[in-house]
Amino acid sequence: MSRERTGRALALLALALTLPLPARADNVDATMTTLVQGFQDLRDGQVHSVVPIIELVSVRGTDIQNSAVDDLSFVLSGWGALQLGDQFQFADPGSGGDLDLAYVQGSEFDKHLDFRVGRQLVTGGSAQVLPIDGADVTVTPVKDFGLTAYGGAIVVPRFAVAEGDAAAGARAFWRPSLTSEVGASFVDVLDQGLVARQEAGLDAHVVPLQALTLTAYALLSTIDDRLAEGELSATWQPLPSLELTGEYRRTAPDLFISAASIFSVFAEERQDEVGGSGSWRISRWFAVDGDFYGIGTEEGWGHRGRARVKLTAGPTTTVGLEGRELLLQLAPAYGVTGFIPVTEAGENGYYAADLFGTCHFSPALLAALDLEDYRFRAPVNGQSESYDGTISVVYDVSKLWQVSLAGVEAVTPLVAPNTEVIARVVFNPTVSFREHK
Amino acid sequence: MSRRAAIAVALLAGASCAGRFLFGQQADRILFPHARHLKEGIDCSTCHDKLYDAKKLGESGVLPSEATCLQCHQDDKDKGKCGMCHSDPEHPLSYFREDRHLEMNHASHLERVKEDCRYCHQVLPEPHETFEPPKMATCMTCHNHQVDYENGRCEVCHEDLTRYPLQPITGTFSHGDDWVKRRHMTAARSTTAACQKCHDQTYCSNCHDAQTVPIPVETRYPEKVNDDFQIHRGDWLSRHSMEALADRTMCARCHGPSFCTSCHTAQNLTPAGGNPRNPHPPGWAFPGPTSHATAARDDIGSCQSCHDQGPASDCIQCHKVGGIGGNPHPASFLARHTSTEIRRNAMCLYCHR
Numbered sequence: 001m002s003r004e005r006t007g008r009a010l011a012l013l014a015l016a017l018t019l020p021l022p023a024r025a026d027n028v029d030a031t032m033t034t035l036v037q038g039f040q041d042l043r044d045g046q047v048h049s050v051v052p053i054i055e056l057v058s059v060r061g062t063d064i065q066n067s068a069v070d071d072l073s074f075v076l077s078g079w080g081a082l083q084l085g086d087q088f089q090f091a092d093p094g095s096g097g098d099l100d101l102a103y104v105q106g107s108e109f110d111k112h113l114d115f116r117v118g119r120q121l122v123t124g125g126s127a128q129v130l131p132i133d134g135a136d137v138t139v140t141p142v143k144d145f146g147l148t149a150y151g152g153a154i155v156v157p158r159f160a161v162a163e164g165d166a167a168a169g170a171r172a173f174w175r176p177s178l179t180s181e182v183g184a185s186f187v188d189v190l191d192q193g194l195v196a197r198q199e200a201g202l203d204a205h206v207v208p209l210q211a212l213t214l215t216a217y218a219l220l221s222t223i224d225d226r227l228a229e230g231e232l233s234a235t236w237q238p239l240p241s242l243e244l245t246g247e248y249r250r251t252a253p254d255l256f257i258s259a260a261s262i263f264s265v266f267a268e269e270r271q272d273e274v275g276g277s278g279s280w281r282i283s284r285w286f287a288v289d290g291d292f293y294g295i296g297t298e299e300g301w302g303h304r305g306r307a308r309v310k311l312t313a314g315p316t317t318t319v320g321l322e323g324r325e326l327l328l329q330l331a332p333a334y335g336v337t338g339f340i341p342v343t344e345a346g347e348n349g350y351y352a353a354d355l356f357g358t359c360h361f362s363p364a365l366l367a368a369l370d371l372e373d374y375r376f377r378a379p380v381n382g383q384s385e386s387y388d389g390t391i392s393v394v395y396d397v398s399k400l401w402q403v404s405l406a407g408v409e410a411v412t413p414l415v416a417p418n419t420e421v422i423a424r425v426v427f428n429p430t431v432s433f434r435e436h437k
Numbered sequence: 438m439s440r441r442a443a444i445a446v447a448l449l450a451g452a453s454c455a456g457r458f459l460f461g462q463q464a465d466r467i468l469f470p471h472a473r474h475l476k477e478g479i480d481c482s483t484c485h486d487k488l489y490d491a492k493k494l495g496e497s498g499v500l501p502s503e504a505t506c507l508q509c510h511q512d513d514k515d516k517g518k519c520g521m522c523h524s525d526p527e528h529p530l531s532y533f534r535e536d537r538h539l540e541m542n543h544a545s546h547l548e549r550v551k552e553d554c555r556y557c558h559q560v561l562p563e564p565h566e567t568f569e570p571p572k573m574a575t576c577m578t579c580h581n582h583q584v585d586y587e588n589g590r591c592e593v594c595h596e597d598l599t600r601y602p603l604q605p606i607t608g609t610f611s612h613g614d615d616w617v618k619r620r621h622m623t624a625a626r627s628t629t630a631a632c633q634k635c636h637d638q639t640y641c642s643n644c645h646d647a648q649t650v651p652i653p654v655e656t657r658y659p660e661k662v663n664d665d666f667q668i669h670r671g672d673w674l675s676r677h678s679m680e681a682l683a684d685r686t687m688c689a690r691c692h693g694p695s696f697c698t699s700c701h702t703a704q705n706l707t708p709a710g711g712n713p714r715n716p717h718p719p720g721w722a723f724p725g726p727t728s729h730a731t732a733a734r735d736d737i738g739s740c741q742s743c744h745d746q747g748p749a750s751d752c753i754q755c756h757k758v759g760g761i762g763g764n765p766h767p768a769s770f771l772a773r774h775t776s777t778e779i780r781r782n783a784m785c786l787y788c789h790r
Contacts, residue, residue, distance in 0.1 A: 027538075031639075035652060054652055058639045062538075071596075077639050100642050121638050121645055124629040128690075129645045173627075178590070178634070181627045192747075194783050205627035215623045224773065229686075233623055235611075243611055245620065253685030253738050260784050262750050263741040266733050266765055271685050277615045291615055295683055299735040304683060310663070320663065328682055348679055354671070356662035370662040372671040376679075386672040392660035406659035412672045422659055 031058045032427040039408075039420035041086070048086035055080045058101075069106035077101040114138040122150045125171040125185025126201030126219055131155040132167055147172050154189065166190045171201075179207045194260035198222045211237045221255050228255040241281040247293075249273045272296040275303075285312045295328070302328035302349065316361070322354040327377070343378045351375045364396040376413075383413035402426040465525035467532055468564035475561075481554045491543040499543075500532050524565070538596040549579075591634050598635040617664065685738050697742040734767060748787045757788035 033056040041048045056079045064072035080097035103118030115137045122130040127150070134152015151168035171185035182204045189197035201219045208214065212234065219229040233247040254269045275293030282288065290307035308322040326349040330342055342348045351374070358368045374386040388410035396402050408420040474484075482489070484501040491499050506522065507514060519526035550556035557571040576582045576594065585593045612621075625632050644654050653669045655661075668687075673680075681688050701707060701716070708715045720727040733740050744751050755762030766774075779785040 033657070035657065037652075037656065056657075060637060060639065075637060075639060077642060101638050103638070121641055123625055123632075123641070125626055128626075129641070131645075175630065178631050179628065181630070183627055192783075201626075203627045205624055215627065217623060217626055231623060233620070235620070237611065245615075247619070251686045253689070256686045256689040257738065257741050257745075261741065261745050262747070262753060262784060262787055263737050263745055264784075265770060266737045266740075266752075266767070269685065269735075269737070273684075277619070279615075289615070291619075297685070302683065318663065326676075326679060326683055328679065330682070348682065350676055350679060352671075358660070358662060366660060368660040368662045370659075370670075374672055374676065376675070380675045386675050388671050390659050390662070392662075394660050404660060408659070410672060412675050414674045422656060424657070 027062045029060045029062075030427075030429055032056070034425040036423040037420065038085075038422075040418070050086055051084035053082045053084065069108060070111065072104070072106040074104045075101050112140050114140075119155060122167075122169070124148065124173075125169075125183045125203050126187040126199045127169055127171070127185065130167055130169075130187070134167075144176050145172075145174055165192060167197075177207075179205070179213075181205050189258075191258055191260040195223060196258040196260045198259070199228060221252070221259075223259050224252075224255060226252060226255075228252050242278075243280075244276065244278045246276040247274070269298060286310070287312075300328055300330040300346070302326070317357065317359045319357040320355075322352075322356070324350075324352040324354070326350055347377045349377045351377075366392075366394040368392040368394075379413075381413040386410070386412045388412065400427060400429050402428070465523050465528055465530040466565070468522055468524055470563055471561035472563060482552075488543045489547060492545075494539055494541045494543075540592075540594050540596060595634075618668075681739070682736075685736070688742070689738060701743060733765075750787075753787055758790070760788075 035054040035056070036051070037054075038049075038051045041050045056077075058075075058077040060073065060075050062073040064074070066072055076099075078097065078099040078101075099119060101119055101121070103116050103120040105114070105116040107114045115135065117135045119131070119133050120136060122132055122136055130150075132150065132152035132154055134150060136148065136150040138146055138148040140146035147170065149168075149170040152166070154165060154167050167187065167189045169185060169187035171183050173181055173183040175181045183202070185201045185203070187197060187199050187201075188195065199219050199221055201217070203218075204214070204216045206214045213236075215231070215233045215235075217229065217231040218227060220226070221228045227250060229252070230250045231248065233245060235243060235245045237243045249272070251271045252269055253271060254264060257264050273293045273295055275291065277289070277291030279289035280287065287310045288308065289310075290305070292305040293303060295302045295304065304324075304326045306322065306324045308320055310318060310320040312318050328348040330346045330348055352372060354370065354372045356368070356370045358366060360366050368391070370390045372388050376384050376386070380386075388408065390406060390408045392404060392406035394402060394404040402425070404422075404424045404426075406422040406424075408422070410418050412418065484505055485499060487496070487498040510522070513521055519529060523529045546557070547554075557575050559571070559575070560569050562568045577586065582594070585591075591598055643657070655668075655670045658664075706716055708717050708721075717729070718727045721729050724730070729740070740752075752762075752765070754760065756765040779789045
């Protein structure tokens, strides 16, 4: 993140925080998580011992008493990392850190106007999940109808990917109930003065019957006049324990590249997925779930599937077995490019089996085990199999403190950490300030 | 000290200070034996008379002031028996204010239950016990609240649901097994307001960070073996190219080109100067059976993963107007775009100078 963007985020936050003065947050929830990892990273023929220490801090204040704004609250979330041992390849030299969220929100005019100012994630309609330093305002002048408008500077991700400099958008919605909503939206993202994304969207989540939920989504790229993303799904819950979903999704992967990128001029792509999923809790102790999706692209087809059985052995233990499959039947071009492993028949993908279990040895002590085996259709780096296992122990020291330790062991075809230890300490207090009399 | 190092130190220091500050809250509590007072025939309204007019939780005066207690216990105070009411008489404080995130009108409820407080408050706290508010099941015995619940009108009672570890098992927002992996995004696009009933953005940012998260979610929660949100679980590295092919937009939703190049460069997986670990086959740059041209048409996202450097991108060197690579635009592109657009789009000027 650049200095200017950090400064802009902090300035916005400071501005927002000055709005409700004098004010006091009556409740503050805080979560502090300390993670210590240790693993050996093999890269370019050398083994590096890497020990990152990561502190994640999240603070949320609610019930801020003030005379100007209703439901005033704030959220502050960030992380910092220190590197011990050798440098981890993804990290910045020595250390790292950033502010993920820093916003103030509240409402005015008897909750007809809601606002959020600061570093935030804008969601809903064509915004997808848009991180901005800016403002998001929702106005509901009459019951059920409303308009959300937002704008600000796009937060550049940690790896300095240019996804835009500024974004603005709006969404008009009709919300007859909490569970049903229909919206029309628009988003415009600029990158170095060029239009990077310009999309119009329609979305709907409708519950015509208590057991039936229908959703639809269409995102039209107004630069290319074609569908960037479209989705239709229906979820039916004939029994409280049985849920079935059917879904069709179309995406245009090239439209997920910034239109300001030179690569946006080379290709036209589409990807279709159609399939469904289901989950059934047959009894209190036994449940099954799975999904299957057919995949169609311009250069091939395939499918992905998954089936899982879960057995709850008593009140403390859960054991499950999952099988997964991915098949891609690709065009011959992939066989010669070298960097995508395919069989002679042009197949790519894998089979996987996953055995997992959790056991509460006491209300405060949880142990979890996860064993995975992958069998690749086409050898990866000369190997057709991969194994990995994770064992974790979590102990709730008190209502406020939790500690955990996890170990990972893996045998994989590519250079990756094969042995890893992760220690975690979580401190999760809620502070309620005293009532002064 | 670099800016990032300063942020890291500040966060660590902040966490440490906050921890120390919060630890210090193990302070005085008011000790009140409800059972003994009731046994003596002291009615609830004797101490809690302000409840009859209280329209909100936490209103001032609902808990009796010291003056109310001293109507009976003045002698005890005069004799210095402070420990009778204060758990820490050396540092006496007023009531500890508990979380109150419910809309609760005592005045109207007292009428409905005919002033029988025990209708809802079936358990009252004794000294050194924590106050247990009535269970939600008690509220649900009322028909009105049952209807509110079924219609998702949480705000009738709950100011804020984000602090509760609830998970819908059944109903419209059933978070079934593939909820996080496939279906939550569909719901969130349209019903953000419903999501925000229970989740604030700190929950979303576990995965959807404004910045790329410092650690993948499966490293943060290795014990959640039963959850499907762990996209990079297990041996992700070996299968990342397959997963990327199976869902072309998946990687691009969170990662940009420099994410790929940082790893490929560190692993010496680059086409630089005759590198034997060059990911491209011989003849990649030239026309022929192993040419990059077909792959670029079919899967430009893969090319973009490493080669998108704006005007400095490799492709421009050969494919700019007059370059040896010739016109790279597919017919479909030429059909949609005319040469008049060049002047309006600065990106076109990278090649069309």
